[in-house]
Amino acid sequence: MRFSEEFLRELRARVDIVDLVGRYxxxxxxxxxxxKALCPFxxxxxxxxxxxxxxxxxxxxxxxxxGNAIHFIQNIEHLSFPEAVQFLCQRVGxxxxxxxxxxxxxxxxxRCFEANRAAARYFHACLKAPGGEAARAYLxxxxxxxxxxxxxxxxxxxxxxxxxxxxxxxxxFAEDELVAFNLxxxxxxxxxxxxxxxxLMFPIIDLMGNVVAFGGRVLDDTKPKYLxxxxxxxxxxxxxxxxxxxxxxNKEGVLILCEGYMDVIAMHQAxxxxxxxxxxxxxxxxxxxxxxxxCRELILCYDADExxxxxxxxxxxxxxxxxxxxxxxxxEGGKDPDEILRTEGKGKMDLLLSRASGSTAFELERVAxxxxxxxxxxRVRYVNAAVEVLARVGNPVERDLYITRTAERAGTGKAPLAxxxxxxxxxxxxxxxxxxFRRDAEAASxxxxxxxxxxxHNPEKRDHLLAANAEETILAxxxxxxxxxxxxxxxxxxxxxxxxVNRSMFEDLAKRILSGREADLSMYQExxxxxxxxxxxxLYTLGDSIAGTLRECEExxxxxxxxRVKEASVNAAGISDAEFVRMIREKGSRRTxxx
Ligand SMILES: [Zn+2]
Numbered sequence: 365m366r367f368s369e370e371f372l373r374e375l376r377a378r379v380d381i382v383d384l385v386g387r388y389x390x391x392x393x394x395x396x397x398x399x400k401a402l403c404p405f406x407x408x409x410x411x412x413x414x415x416x417x418x419x420x421x422x423x424x425x426x427x428x429x430x431g432n433a434i435h436f437i438q439n440i441e442h443l444s445f446p447e448a449v450q451f452l453c454q455r456v457g458x459x460x461x462x463x464x465x466x467x468x469x470x471x472x473x474x475r476c477f478e479a480n481r482a483a484a485r486y487f488h489a490c491l492k493a494p495g496g497e498a499a500r501a502y503l504x505x506x507x508x509x510x511x512x513x514x515x516x517x518x519x520x521x522x523x524x525x526x527x528x529x530x531x532x533x534x535x536x537f538a539e540d541e542l543v544a545f546n547l548x549x550x551x552x553x554x555x556x557x558x559x560x561x562x563x564l565m566f567p568i569i570d571l572m573g574n575v576v577a578f579g580g581r582v583l584d585d586t587k588p589k590y591l592x593x594x595x596x597x598x599x600x601x602x603x604x605x606x607x608x609x610x611x612x613x614n615k616e617g618v619l620i621l622c623e624g625y626m627d628v629i630a631m632h633q634a635x636x637x638x639x640x641x642x643x644x645x646x647x648x649x650x651x652x653x654x655x656x657x658x659c660r661e662l663i664l665c666y667d668a669d670e671x672x673x674x675x676x677x678x679x680x681x682x683x684x685x686x687x688x689x690x691x692x693x694x695x696e697g698g699k700d701p702d703e704i705l706r707t708e709g710k711g712k713m714d715l716l717l718s719r720a721s722g723s724t725a726f727e728l729e730r731v732a733x734x735x736x737x738x739x740x741x742x743r744v745r746y747v748n749a750a751v752e753v754l755a756r757v758g759n760p761v762e763r764d765l766y767i768t769r770t771a772e773r774a775g776t777g778k779a780p781l782a783x784x785x786x787x788x789x790x791x792x793x794x795x796x797x798x799x800x801f802r803r804d805a806e807a808a809s810x811x812x813x814x815x816x817x818x819x820x821h822n823p824e825k826r827d828h829l830l831a832a833n834a835e836e837t838i839l840a841x842x843x844x845x846x847x848x849x850x851x852x853x854x855x856x857x858x859x860x861x862x863x864x865v866n867r868s869m870f871e872d873l874a875k876r877i878l879s880g881r882e883a884d885l886s887m888y889q890e891x892x893x894x895x896x897x898x899x900x901x902x903l904y905t906l907g908d909s910i911a912g913t914l915r916e917c918e919e920x921x922x923x924x925x926x927x928r929v930k931e932a933s934v935n936a937a938g939i940s941d942a943e944f945v946r947m948i949r950e951k952g953s954r955r956t957x958x959x
Contacts, residue, residue: 367446367449367461368461369881369886371461372434372449372886372889373886374458375434375449375452375453375456375458376420376432376433376434376886378456378458379420379433379452379455379456380417380420381415381416381417381420381421381422381432381433381436382394382399382415382417384433384436384437384452384455385401385404385415385422385436386401388404388440388657389401389402389403389404389413389657390402391415392411397417397418398414398415398416399414399415399417400412400413400414400415401413401415402687403424403426403427403429404440404653404657405424405427405429405439405440405649405650405653406424406426406427406649406653407649407652407653407682407685407686408426408685409685412424412425412426413425413426414905416904416905419884419885419904420432420433421885421901421904422436422901423898423901423902423904423905425905427820428820428821428898428902429894429898430897430898430899430900430901430902430904430905431885431888431894431897431898431900431901432885432886432901433452434448434449434452434889435448435885435894435897435901437451437452439894441571441572442570442603444469444470444473445469445470445889446470447470447473469597472544472597473597473598475537475541475545476541476544476545476596476597476598477574477575477576477598479532479537479541479542479545479547480545480547480567480574480575480576480577480578480598481574481575482531482532482535482537483528483532483547483575483578484517484519484565484567484575484578486519486527486528486531486532487519487520487521487528487565487567487578488514488517488518488519489519490519490520490521490522490527491513491518491519491520491565495520495522496520496522498583499520499564499583502564502583503518503564506626506630506702506706507630507706508629508630508633509633512629512632512633515632516566516567516607516629516632517567517569517575518564518565518566518567518629519564519565519567520563520564520565521558521560521561521562521563521565521580522561522562523561523562524558524561525557525558525561526556526557526558527558528547528548528558528560529542529547529548529556529557529558532547539556542556543556544596544597545596545597546559546593546594546595546596547559547560547593559593560578560580560591562582562583562586563580563581563582563583563591564580564581564582564583565578565579565580566578566579566580566581566606566625568592568593568599568604568606568643569609570604570609571608571609571612573609574598576593576596576598576599576604577592577593577596577598577599577604577643578592578593579591579592579593579606579625579643579644580592581625581626590624590644592643592644601643601645602643602645602648602650602651603643603648603650603651604643604651604654605640605641605642605643605651605654605655606625606628606640606641606642606643607628607629607632607639607640607641608640608654608655608658610632610637611637611638611639611640611658612658613637614637614638614659616638617659617660617661618638618659618660618661618662618663619638619639619640619655619658619659619661619662619663620636620638620639620640620662620663620665620693620717621639621640621641621642621655621662621663621664621665621666621679622639622640622641622665622666622700622701623641623665623666623667623672623675623700624641624700624702625641626702627639627641627665627700627701627702628640628641630701630702630705630706631665631701631705631713633705634705634710634713635710636713638659639665639701640655642679646678646679646682647679647682647683652682652683652685652686653686655683655686655688656686656687656688659688660687660688660689661688661689661690661691662683662688662689662690662691663691663692663693663717663720664676664679664680664690664691664692664693665693665695665701665717665720666679666695667695667699667700668694668695668696668698668699668700669699672695672700673730676692676726677727677730680692680723680726680727684723684756690722690723691720691721691722691723692720692721692722692723692725692726693716693717693719693720694716694719694720694721694726695716696716697712701713704716722762724753724754724757724762724766725766727753728750728753728754728766728769728770731746731749731750731753732746732750732773735749737773737774737775743774743775743776746773746774747770747774747776747781747784750770750774751781751784751785751788752788754766754767754770754785754788755785755788755789755792756792763785764782767781767782767785820902821865821895821898821899821902822863822865822866822899823865824862824863824864824865825863828862828863828927830923830927831862831863831923831924831927832862832863832866834920834921834923834924834927835861835862835863835866835870835920835924836866836903836906837906837910837916837917837920838856838870838917838920838921839866839869839870839873839903840903840904840906840907840910840912841910841912841913841916841917841920842870842873842877842883842917843873843883843884843900843903843904843907844907844912845912845914846877846883848914848917849873849874849877849878851914852914852917852918852921855918855921856870856917856921858870858871858874860921860924860925861924862924862927862928862931865899869896869899869900869903872887872888872896873887885897885900885901885904887900888900
């Protein structure tokens with residue numbers, strides 16, 4: 365739907381960006397001019413996510429995302445523009461405008477949700493119908509109760525090539541839609557057929573209760589064992605966490621992370637309603653941030669086999685940068701949570717969870733595995749590997765405790781081990797300190813960020829540093845002083861710009877200013893690419909580090925013109941003398957100020 369500019373302005377005025385962001389990540393110095401936070405969009409330990417209350421914007425110097433309150437909600441809740449507006453209206457108690465006309469993108473997303481929901485119902489019906497015997501037998505073998513099957517909306521895709529397609533087309537969906545929503549595929553010959561066949565179906569549901577995708581598991585040994593929906597208008601690979609729609613309501617702030625969908629479902633059936641799983645891929649920063657918003661402690665409960673332990677190690681490394689406390693449950697007596705619950709019962713699982721060790725203990729155990737500690741050579745290898753693990757432990761009490769344990773286990777003295785750990789920490793510390801110093805300096809002064817922030821958004825900046833800096837100054841200056849556009853008329857034209865990102869940003873700004881409308885973050889509101897919004901938010905952050913005078917702008921235009929002449933002469937070898945002279949004259953003529 366389209367919203368009037370006045371409506372959006374009022375909505376933005378009612379939402380306080382610091383308060384809004386504070387619901388997702390802890391704000392440091394909320395009362396200061398530029399409060400900081402750990403970025404909810406990427407993993408970090410030193411905050412580089414900066415809020416600018418005076419213009420109600422945010423920008424992350426780590427990953428380069430930026431925008432206003434509406435952009436923030438679009439990105440963090442994965443909503444379309446109108447959905448984000450509705451979300452914020454509800455939050456501040458502002459009524460939505462009467463006329464509800466969907467824009468094309470929102471309409472497509474709605475269709476996709478509808479098709480997914482209809483498909484989930486169809487799969488569920490197939491599970492109960494004749495033809496679903498094998499799937500029902502499988503669920504029975506796994507001891508799933510009918511109410512559990514219903515709660516998770518489990519279903520079955522039969523072995524027909526077009527059962528789902530025919531069903532959804534009867535409900536008014538077009539072939540093209542079904543292909544776009546990845547419920548069907550199109551063969552090289554153009555035939556459209558069902559994407560999932562002969563699979564047990566797990567609907568993946570987002571936090572708003574929409575079916576966003578499906579996971580399909582084979583009932584035999586066919587590969588791949590699991591198949592997930594590919595990217596659609598409502599789902600991207602690496603987004604979302606399975607069963608978080610149920611688990612998010614747990615009060616203790618603890619989540620249990622399992623490897624597979626069946627494990628999660630078995631855990632829920634046994635009363636562990638805080639169990640979740642990833643979606644078959646390595647954890648993305650986005651998923652980690654989503655998890656850390658819903659718990660303070662995460663217990664990894666992966667399969668007991670070597671593959672499961674390797675996966676645990678990998679996940680621990682990815683999760684280490686988050687603020688969550690990590691623990692690892694060791695599944696002795698079974699191969700996965702599902703099997704333990706079936707063969708040993710809930711009492712055993714309770715015990716295993718309560719004994720879950722910290723991530724340090726787990727890593728030290730992994731280090732020791734396969735090393736023969738009865739030989740001197742083995743002990744030295746163990747100590748060297750353990751030092752790396754121990755040096756990463758930030759808490760001094762915890763570190764000291766594990767140094768003692770490790771020394772005891774290796775049969776060495778504690779003092780030399782402590783020395784080795786300290787040396788390794790110093791080496792690590794210097795690197796980390798330098799990194800954090802650099803980021804702090806960038807965020808505080810805006811000076812170093814001129815280079816870094818710019819390069820994220822403008823790849824041409826690497827090769828045209830001087831020009832790109834001048835262009836950024838001009839653009840940041842125009843945001844503060846739109847009147848400079850007319851004051852510099854004749855001199856400040858799109859072809860003065862050397863890098864294409866800045867040229868098109870200038871064209872957008874100029875169009876907006878000349879039409880008498882505000883040139884601010886709201887100009888990239890509907891149908892905008894994230895990238896444009898973030899770049900504009902970045903340019904806003906430069907506001908404090910430039911003079912912002914007309915004189916400065918003029919000097920920047922001069923810089924750009926001389927950059928162009930220099931580049932032209934470098935390339936001059938390839939063109940005739942006459943052409944070269946004409947080119948210089950052309951550039952020169954633009955230097956004369958217009959009357
Ligand atoms: Zn970030």
